[in-house]
Amino acid sequence: MAALLxxxxxxxxxxxxxxxxxxxxxxxxxxxxxxxEGGLLVAEAGTGTGKTLAYLVxxxxxxxxxxxxxxxxxxxxxxxxxxxxxxLKALDVSADIALLKGRANYLCVHRLEQSRRExxxxxxxxxxxxxxxxxxxxxxxxxxxxxxxxxxxxSAVWPMVTSTNDNCLGSQCPDFDDCHVLKARRRAQExxxxxxxxxxxxxxxxxxxxxxxxxxxxxxxxxxDEAHQAPELxxxxxxxxxxxxxxxxxxxxxxxEASELAGGLxxxxxxxxxxxxxxxxxxxxxxxxxxxxxxxxxxxxxxxxRIALQKLDQAVADLxxxxxxxxxxxxxxxxxxxxxxxxxxMFDALDSASGAGVVRWYERRGRGFGLHITPLDVSDIxxxxxxxxxxxxxxxxxTLSVAGDFGHFVRAxxxxxxRTLTLxxxxxxxxxxxxxxxxxxVEPRDPSYIEMLTKQLVPVLEASQGRAFLLFTSHxxxxxxxxxxxxAVDFPLFVxxxxxxxxxxxxxxxxxxGVLLGTSSFWEGVDVIxxxxxxxxxxxxxxxAPDDPVLEAHGERLRSEGGNPFMELSLPQAVxxxxxxxxxxxxxxxxxxxxAICDPRLHSRGYGKTFLDSLPPMRRxxxxxxxxxxxxxxxD
Numbered sequence: 136m137a138a139l140l141x142x143x144x145x146x147x148x149x150x151x152x153x154x155x156x157x158x159x160x161x162x163x164x165x166x167x168x169x170x171x172e173g174g175l176l177v178a179e180a181g182t183g184t185g186k187t188l189a190y191l192v193x194x195x196x197x198x199x200x201x202x203x204x205x206x207x208x209x210x211x212x213x214x215x216x217x218x219x220x221x222x223l224k225a226l227d228v229s230a231d232i233a234l235l236k237g238r239a240n241y242l243c244v245h246r247l248e249q250s251r252r253e254x255x256x257x258x259x260x261x262x263x264x265x266x267x268x269x270x271x272x273x274x275x276x277x278x279x280x281x282x283x284x285x286x287x288x289x290s291a292v293w294p295m296v297t298s299t300n301d302n303c304l305g306s307q308c309p310d311f312d313d314c315h316v317l318k319a320r321r322r323a324q325e326x327x328x329x330x331x332x333x334x335x336x337x338x339x340x341x342x343x344x345x346x347x348x349x350x351x352x353x354x355x356x357x358x359x360d361e362a363h364q365a366p367e368l369x370x371x372x373x374x375x376x377x378x379x380x381x382x383x384x385x386x387x388x389x390x391x392e393a394s395e396l397a398g399g400l401x402x403x404x405x406x407x408x409x410x411x412x413x414x415x416x417x418x419x420x421x422x423x424x425x426x427x428x429x430x431x432x433x434x435x436x437x438x439x440x441r442i443a444l445q446k447l448d449q450a451v452a453d454l455x456x457x458x459x460x461x462x463x464x465x466x467x468x469x470x471x472x473x474x475x476x477x478x479x480x481m482f483d484a485l486d487s488a489s490g491a492g493v494v495r496w497y498e499r500r501g502r503g504f505g506l507h508i509t510p511l512d513v514s515d516i517x518x519x520x521x522x523x524x525x526x527x528x529x530x531x532x533x534t535l536s537v538a539g540d541f542g543h544f545v546r547a548x549x550x551x552x553x554r555t556l557t558l559x560x561x562x563x564x565x566x567x568x569x570x571x572x573x574x575x576x577v578e579p580r581d582p583s584y585i586e587m588l589t590k591q592l593v594p595v596l597e598a599s600q601g602r603a604f605l606l607f608t609s610h611x612x613x614x615x616x617x618x619x620x621x622x623a624v625d626f627p628l629f630v631x632x633x634x635x636x637x638x639x640x641x642x643x644x645x646x647x648x649g650v651l652l653g654t655s656s657f658w659e660g661v662d663v664i665x666x667x668x669x670x671x672x673x674x675x676x677x678x679x680a681p682d683d684p685v686l687e688a689h690g691e692r693l694r695s696e697g698g699n700p701f702m703e704l705s706l707p708q709a710v711x712x713x714x715x716x717x718x719x720x721x722x723x724x725x726x727x728x729x730x731a732i733c734d735p736r737l738h739s740r741g742y743g744k745t746f747l748d749s750l751p752p753m754r755r756x757x758x759x760x761x762x763x764x765x766x767x768x769x770x771d
Contacts, residue, residue: 136163139192139226146188149225154724158558159185165556166529167193170356173527175553177362177545179535181560181751182718186531187214190358191222194328195230199355199527202329204336206361207660208236208281215330233326234279234319237335241315242268242278243298245308250295253391257291264292278315288635294384301381301474302388307466324353333364337372340520355526361660362530363711366513366547370685373516374509377481379418379502382451385474386411389458392467399464403457410450417443421497421504430684431485431495431506448482451475484508494688509685511692514549521549528553533560534714538748543707562721564751571595571731571762572755578735579675585615588674588733593623595670595759598766599729601626601648603670606658606716608677616674617652626650631657643667659715662722669728669766671720676734676746677712678705706742710749717750729762 138144140160146153162180169176170193180186194201205211215234223230247268256262264286271285272278286292298316308314323329336359359365386407393399420443425434435441454475461468488495488508498505510516521528530553535544541555573591577584596603601624607613610632617630627646629639631653643649644667651657658677679686690700713732720728730753737743747755756762 136160145225156185156561158561159189162189162558163193166190169529170197170199170527176529177541177553178531178556180531180558182533183560183562184558187218195226195228200327201356202354203358204331204333206333206364208332211330211332230327232328233323234330235323238316239297240279240281242272242280242296244310244313246298247296249391261292264290268296304466304470333368337368341372357526357528359530361532363532363534369513369517373513374507376505376507378505382414389471392471396464406454406457413447413450417447421499428498434497451478494685496684511689518549534711537707537710538745560751564753567727568721568753569729569765570753570755571729572757573733574757575735585612589616589619595762596624598763599670601650602668603650604719605652605672607654607674610654612674613652613654661719664723672731673716674733676709678709710746713746714749
């Protein structure tokens with residue numbers, strides 16, 4: 136690997152700005168050994184290691200049929216369209232590569248035409264957007280709507296022109312031969328390297344979805360990049376869920392399919408309208424009585440909610456008779472009959488699921504809601520799946536360990552037998568970064584905390600000339616800080632919620648002196664290289680909400696087994712989240728700036744040392760004047 140990634144190698148010639156890195160070569164050698172042995176590697180590679188090249192080079196050299204999974208669709212596109220072609224060219228090798236996304240990213244020809252025939256539009260804009268999709272449908276080769284820029288990300292048209300596992304007709308679809316999902320899966324089936332994202336990887340592991348199940352068993356190696364996301368996503372996709380969207384889609388599809396049958400619409404209309412009314416009543420009752428997340432017991436303790444749930448359950452049951460009377464009338468109706476039965480089974484499961492191994496809980500988001508049954512331990516499920524596949528596995532990220540300990544991550548996924556490797560960032564944090572720990576007299580729970588914090592920030596923002604990310608653990612704190620800073624600084628403020636994340640980031644970069652305020656979605660996966668970002672402020676340690684129903688159930692389980700929920704669960708999760716947020720500051724060898732972590736518990740609590748020991752080595756100060764001096768000094 137040194138010959139390929141070292142001085143004089145092919146990447147020096149083919150990749151502008153490439154510099155050999157000892158850490159990158161060491162990671163590549165570890166990946167190569169793992170692929171050769173069919174082993175298991177968990178590797179933390181600090182920011183700037185160049186882990187993408189470090190796994191792509193050995194993968195392409197090995198000739199193994201490989202699935203590469205990454206955290207987001209954006210990173211997935213970057214791997215497929217930029218990184219893989221570059222490495223193939225530099226190595227002068229050939230490989231058949233494929234990009235595979237979840238079905239919700241691809242145009243469904245059948246549902247597009249069905250929506251046009253139905254003629255019911257959720258918004259005024261949907262009419263034009265649907266026609267724009269139809270025009271594009273005649274030009275596209277791959278049907279990937281996410282890169283087409285035909286409709287906005289938040290368009291109400293998406294569910295009208297894409298399919299789900301529930302409403303896909305599979306081989307019974309009249310447009311089966313033109314199915315973009317099927318074509319993408321066939322391409323992936325034939326490829327040497329398939330690029331997926333974690334949502335697709337874990338969804339298909341959990342449900343063994345038809346089609347993609349033929350891709351995974353044939354793979355000889357799996358690379359899981361941004362692997363710190365894997366435990367939570369695995370838990371999410373191994374859950375069983377009943378959502379407002381799932382039920383609403385079924386009711387809509389029943390009406391659409393019945394409308395194409397003589398007398399069909401009249402035979403189902405009454406029961407569908409009753410089900411829709413029951414769904415609306417449950418949604419309204421949840422909004423009146425519940426917070427955003429909570430346990431099943433919290434939900435059913437409210438009599439109006441119990442009544443609303445029972446009414447919806449009965450309404451779904453009442454759909455059986457009119458639907459069964461249409462059995463065999465069309466492929467779409469038969470699919471709706473199966474989907475109704477699955478919903479009924481989920482209601483039954485929510486009533487009966489219990490025990491130490493699962494937690495029942497609810498969540499509300501905007502106009503939607505979900506009722507979930509989540510396993511508390513997915514390690515055995517994931518371990519069995521890996522054993523069935525008999526492949527080499529590499530898990531890598533910049534944030535997997537807690538003060539050098541991988542225990543939290545490997546236990547969560549059942550990877551105890553894995554080789555672990557820690558590679559520090561090649562960036563010179565001691566020279567180029569300063570860690571500021573402000574002296575605040577109150578702790579985050581105090582009502583005056585954000586006001587005191589913003590007062591301390593004003594002179595620092597003046598010294599940094601804006602160019603700052605202010606990262607918050609709650610929308611409430613973000614809103615309060617934005618209001619207070621609005622009249623205190625002259626720099627443009629870009630506040631999460633004012634527009635899409637990409638739009639805010641572009642505006643921030645273009646401003647040259649902006650201050651961006653964001654919550655969790657800005658803590659990771661955001662790159663601002665160079666002088667545009669010189670200050671990253673984190674309002675407090677990112678502990679999960681103590682009343683989170685899944686975390687609470689995990690804690691109870693650990694406690695019953697003699698464990699310590701705080702040390703084994705809450706603290707590791709918060710440390711990894713803090714490392715992600717802190718990682719926004721230094722993204723390139725020439726970057727320079729200040730990281731401010733404002734939470735006084737770093738000094739007043741014993742666990743503060745664990746957080747500090749998990750960060751890159753930086754000079755530390757509690758003196759605001761030292762921070763101002765840092766910005767006044769010329770770069771080395």
